[in-house]
Amino acid sequence: MSFLSYLFNGISLGSIYAIIALGYTMVYGIAKMLNFAHGDVIMIGCYIVFVMMSSLHLNPMVSILAAIIGCTVLGVVIEKIAYKPLRKASPLAVLITAIGVSYFLQNFALILFGADTKSFTSVVGIPTMKLAGGKLTISGVTIATVASCIVIMIALMIFIKKSKSGQAMLAVSEDKDAAQLMGVNVNKTISLTFAIGSGLAAIAGVLLCSAYPTLSPYTGAMPGIKAFTAAVFGGIGSIPGALIGGILLGIIEIFGRAYISSQLSDAIVFAVLIVVLLVKPTGILGKPIQEKV
Helix, strand or coil, rough: CCCHHHHHHHHHHHHHHHHHHHHHHHHHHHHCCCCCHHHHHHHHHHHHHHHHHHHCCCCCCHHHHHHHHHHHHHHHHHHHHHHHCCCCCHHHHHHHHHHHHHHHHHHHHHHHCCCCCEEEECCCCCEEEEECCCCHHHHHHHHHHHHHHHHHHHHHHHHHHHHHHHHHHHHHHHHHHHHCCCCHHHHHHHHHHHHHHHHHHHHHHHHHHHHHHHCCCCHHHHHHHHHHHHHHHHHHCCCHHHHHHHHHHHHHHHHHHCCCCCCCCCHHHHHHHHHHHCCCCCCCEEEECCCCC
16 A cells, blocks of 8 residues: 555656646747746745735635736746847856846745745645545645646646637747747747746645645755756656656656655656656657757
8 A cells, every 4th residue: 555655645746746847848848948947936936825824814725826926927027027138049048047037036035034944834625535444545735736737737738729829829839930920929928928837836836835834945946956857858848748757757756765765766866867868868758859951
């Protein structure tokens, strides 16, 4: 039963990575840039929920909604101020800017909330499920996390395939210049992508802090890096790839922690990524990119 318990925990953690990885994979797939400040947007969303619930004593659902709105606005502001002026710049310039934005958000949280680790109250009210005569226990957070991941993935796929904005995203991801000639507002489409990714980051952050109930200005740093790893693992730019990469990464991490070493679990995750990239550099569902000359 311990194997199944570890498996469910891995799927739960992987679902969080998958939701975070969506932000990376959408922004890269459409804007062709890596937003390494994405993990810190998660942290800001968690602090919004923390303040709303602990200081203002608001309902958890209202607090989560406030976090989603706050992170969505933050994502759009970051794109407008930090990334839009670098639309034609080199990838290195964008990468350095993203790291700068990440450190800015971390230090902003340090000034505002301090360096102390705070206890986060879970917002999930689903009761624990017991199976096999009580031998197998599945927490309410696990159920909520997996269900949220499935719903988000389905809704996002429907949005991209059926809506006009989703079709615009696909067009921009294929060729920005051609999409613009066909009347697509490229700037608006990229801003919408950042808004959706940042809003999802708030949800992922709440689920993460509900499963691991601590909060600090560095809460989003390592999950952000691992989610980026999941996006690359599954094939960055692919939404189903983000799901597969996130789930597999979560399972690998939990099993590595349980059966090999808790101290080496992170190293195992990144070692598996290296192996995958050596065998298939584009990731599991990634497609080779042909350069136009």
